[in-house]
Amino acid sequence: MAVKALPFDVPDRELIHCIYKNWLALLGSIAANDAVATSLIAWGKNTGETRLLQLGDGAVLYQANDGRGLLSGRSENTFGNETTGLGVSRKYSDWVCRTIWLTKPKQGLALMTDGISDDLEQMDTFVPEVIMKMRHMGRRYGKQWITNELESWPTPSHSDDKTIALIYRM
């Protein structure tokens, strides 16, 4: 079944199973462990109810009705680049799932790969400050601003993969 065909209130376990099965089918002849992928997912409704799911590293930061939060930080007992993902994990317990509510202006969330999250300091103020900056920009200028920020990332010897998605209320 296509993920899009699932109802919003589908249980986490069924949603994850469906995402995983679709991912494996799309791989075709590529071996799953040659295509290991961490996953960061946000699924929202216009009411503001938003489901968050994460497998592996990277981060989901949010500012919601119940305050600021981090879906799943890297455990303090791990070292850089220790992670799991689609193609490695076979356990439901490897996933972190939560539902948040984004109902007010300036609330939102950021999904980001470890190339960004591992270098972040002051994580708690990241989302509100980026939203404040972005809400005064048009979509095209906002994208350009993010691209420039990531291309001139100041951490010495920073790593490859830098992808970020922002969802926020104006």
Next chain:
Amino acid sequence: MKKFAAKSARPIPVIILADTSGSMSVDGKVDAMNQAIRGMIASFAEESRLNAEIHLSVITFGGNAETHLALTPAHQITHFEDFYATGGTPMGEALTIAKELIEDKEKISSRAYRPVIVLISDGHPTDDWEGQFSAFCSAERAQKATRMAMAIGSDADEVMMNDFINDLEAPLFRASNAQDIIKFFRAVSMSVTSRSRSTTPNQPVAITYDEIPEDDELDLDF
């Protein structure tokens, strides 16, 4: 967005556990180790601006175990004090100091790559090393460190040292003279610096000790 980014590179911590017991004072062993560690510091310092920043600590065990060099970015090490060989071989105590360092999230953050521990010894431990080694191997973070070792001379406890190593790419190195000690450190330097250049610095890099050139050998193609 950039203002939230860390201003320092991700570190690869390297911890040397150096036997400085009395037996290391003969045959120029401790002098060779001092010379080799200086070479390693210079080599690491040159690499410090690439994919990762190498941080080095040296813990000695001779008479008592202590931190000889606190964990420091290699390019910031301006002075390395020679150590001297004396007393028994409290290897277990040294393992405990290393374990406490790795478990200390202030000193080695979760941004760091997997640490590398290098054990060098020419004798049998004289303290209760088994319990402390077991604690090291079961500690949440310390158990994840890559462990390499060099046994110097025929009196080294090779059974213990073979139990210590966990890097299949780097088998126990046996040194029979001072030149071998320097050769081993050069091999470890090459392995760590290869990791620091790699896009996957947590992956071990194979060490082929035989391919390490002698110090005075010229690279001539005939």
